[in-house]
Amino acid sequence: MSDIDDLLKAHTPEVQRMVSVLRELVKAAVPELEEEGKRGWGNILYKAGEVICAISPHKNHVNVNFYKGTSLSDPDHLLEGDGKALRHIKIRSVEDFPREPLTRMIQESYRLRNQ
Numbered sequence: 001m002s003d004i005d006d007l008l009k010a011h012t013p014e015v016q017r018m019v020s021v022l023r024e025l026v027k028a029a030v031p032e033l034e035e036e037g038k039r040g041w042g043n044i045l046y047k048a049g050e051v052i053c054a055i056s057p058h059k060n061h062v063n064v065n066f067y068k069g070t071s072l073s074d075p076d077h078l079l080e081g082d083g084k085a086l087r088h089i090k091i092r093s094v095e096d097f098p099r100e101p102l103t104r105m106i107q108e109s110y111r112l113r114n115q
Helices: 005-007 015-030 099-111
Strands: 035-038 043-048 050-057 062-066 087-091
Touching: 005 015, 005 035, 005 043, 015 035, 015 043, 015 050, 015 062, 015 099, 062 099, 087 099
Parallel strands: none
Antiparallel strands: 035 043, 043 050, 050 062, 062 087
């Protein structure tokens, strides 16, 4: 069993489904990102030398975390959080989440790496 499968087994089928759809979206947005399950953190990291974003499953939702979130353009005001740099988008259902803006933010975050 992979680290990702292991960290997802404790979550509901709906959260697992959201994670699956989000994993596909991240891979389609930037195919060269390396995916890594972090069981201790409970996250799936996407890296290109440094962490670009992460999928973080919770009890009833999934966050997509951006480690340089304060540097991202967010015309739709989707980003939440008040950390020094980290921001997230909260996904509550597979049917209703901002696919296009999320894809753009993943790509922008990738472009900002190493800056």
